[in-house]
Amino acid sequence: MEARDQRANMLGEEKISKVLIKLSVPAIIAMLVNAIYNIVDTMFVGRLGETSAIGAVSVVFPLFMLIGAVGQTFGVGAGSYISRLLGEKKKKEADKTAATAFFSSLACGIIFTIFGLIFIEPLLKAFGATSTILPYAKGYASILVAGSIFTMLNMTMNNMIRAEGNAKYSMYAISLGAVINIILDPIFIFTLNMGIKGAAWATVIAQIISFIFLIKYYLLGKSYIVLSRKNYRFSKFIYSEIMKAGMPSLARQALSSISLALINVAANPYGDSAVAAMGVSLRILSIGYFVVFGFTQGFQPIAGYNYGAKKFKRLFEAIKLSVIWSSIFTLGLSILLMIFAESTVSMFSKDLEVIKVGARTLRATCLLFPVCGFMNVFVSLFQALGKGGEAFILATSRQGIFFIPTIIILPKIFNLDGVIFSQPIADIFTLIVTIILGARLLKKLKEEEKHLSFKENDITKSVFE
Template identity: 50%
Template structure:
């Protein structure tokens, strides 16, 4: 109770800016670990050559599909588990995590088999061509073999966070990233496995991380227990998991389709263009993931105070978060624009790839200043339970807005159309977010004014 009271006091009474920062720092670290891993992984692959780099970019949507299904079970399962723990139903929570994890592993095996059977048409759909096909097949086939580890790892990370073991989850993320960074050059260059070595390094790192996270349950360090005897699937468990997990799955699949369409459009111009987009997306991810981590610190502050009817604190949290995130995004915009060349050259690209990537990074950076506001308002809708608005904004940036642009702009502006699609989608999403943000801000101010009147009357 002391911990619960202390957390409640922090969220409901503590200085808003300090509370958000305190909650955001671990999330930022966790997100940056993922971003750094992706950055370094791409860097090593790019050192092999343009065809290998383009193959990894074509294979990235495959990895995202596997992550999407992992999040379906991980986020859905963690949400239901945390609610059960809140209701003091520890036995039911233990049963749930057992069912969710075993189902996740089985799903990974099924997805892996299906992926290997339909591997050629799948990679062709995501932008493979004659230059990079052999590299792409080598990369994606290993990813599908390791699918049970990718999905299982995602599920375990989320379920440990659900029971409050955030440090264990963060350690798992960091272990996986560090192992991947160490194994990448060994398999790629020492064992001369090329792009297939990068995929194998990923799977081995995921496998070891899975064992590390499972050890928390095996050594009984977790709050809930995972046992085979508790594997009792039920309609109730799956309905609760899918209710929360399906929107995340859909959002991630749309993002995967968007990247596939971007690759396909770039392939129409050259393999170098595909490689360049791969470099740009990984650099951009470094800036975006830190922003995402910060807004995850904002979410519980807004949610708690909205539930407690402390609307002024919600408004204060929005104001502070918009200010901090926008300043950060403007700084990232400046860094990406001014230092585009030296950042891109870390990947040692060929001259043609470098020119496209430098141009692409500067174009993508144009929309960076508006992303802070978009992300804060998106998280706000999630925090206060406005599921429809949150879902709409979540699928807009890399779904509703981006997919049509990728189908239209390349036909009008060639490669510039491919490079411009994402930032234009970001600006369009910002406009939609601003409209919804103005509406919700008015609602919050109205609720706050009502509370002030009640307080004065009392």
């Protein structure tokens, strides 16, 4: 019990840089490992030597993101609220929030599986599957959708465990699943001659094992938060608090899924090589995005806890360090990927057209990637503070409000280059919105800090008088 209490107190007492490293490094590793699920599948499927099979993985990737988005909605939303409740010393409410998130995610997983399997073919066509890609995509996606319950619950539990300050356990669970996925991929794909379906089975089995590891954390009483069916009661207030922070995550993930589908559809007229190239290049850069997302997941409980505890000095320090550290990383990765674009893409495909288009796409997307750390820190900050409106605007800007018009309009004017440069152009407008909303938030937080300082001074004066 003492160790669990220490994890909660760590958020409000330890040195910010130390806590940020403690929480963000495991979260980054966990997110990188999560990225491996799709990257490893792409690499092994690429060895089958069929461009249509690689294209199938690219087409299914948005669907896999959509599955994760549902789990992230409840996980990020509950995690944000739980961290604030722990800062306010309201543990019972935190327990109720955890139960609400878990059982809601379970229900959504069952519903998604049923409807996903019924409408699998029209979904894949909407995500850009050509007639040659569709047979591969259908076999691969059907298995992933059948195991989507475990993916959603894993996303939910991972975020809740991080919210109570135990990011390491979350990391171990995801890492275990990824290692199993890597081991099973070549066995199922090549040794058992299951092809692309083998990659899907490897992923689902890995997700099931991760789920067992995560649920064990609660069942064996290792958690600070108690996860029990008895704590679940339908509460409009709890759902509203979860959705304030969770909906921006759903919107961001869902729009990422839609934007990838729109990219596939826009690249479709240029053949399977173009579809495969887009998928490969964006999957490579997704490694960078996963690092940033992992870092901000470590930042979020610190921000939420210290805002709940009204420790503004610690909150401002966490914001400053997070912006600096994430920006250094995104700039460094952008430079490396722009220099080694061709050799990086060639790791996934030997098709010369895929390498050519993929390298050009990778360089174009890297142009604005250096500011993604800054933008994502503020999305997470708004979520951590329970400011759902601003978080929703920022989360939907990059791959929704600005990206959807550009991916529809630009290819009609600039052909394939219009597809390639859609994301950097959308990023420019998103950066402007982030600066405006971020500046307003920081000003408001300064005013709250000043108001709190005046109140404390008044109390001190009244005591001495």
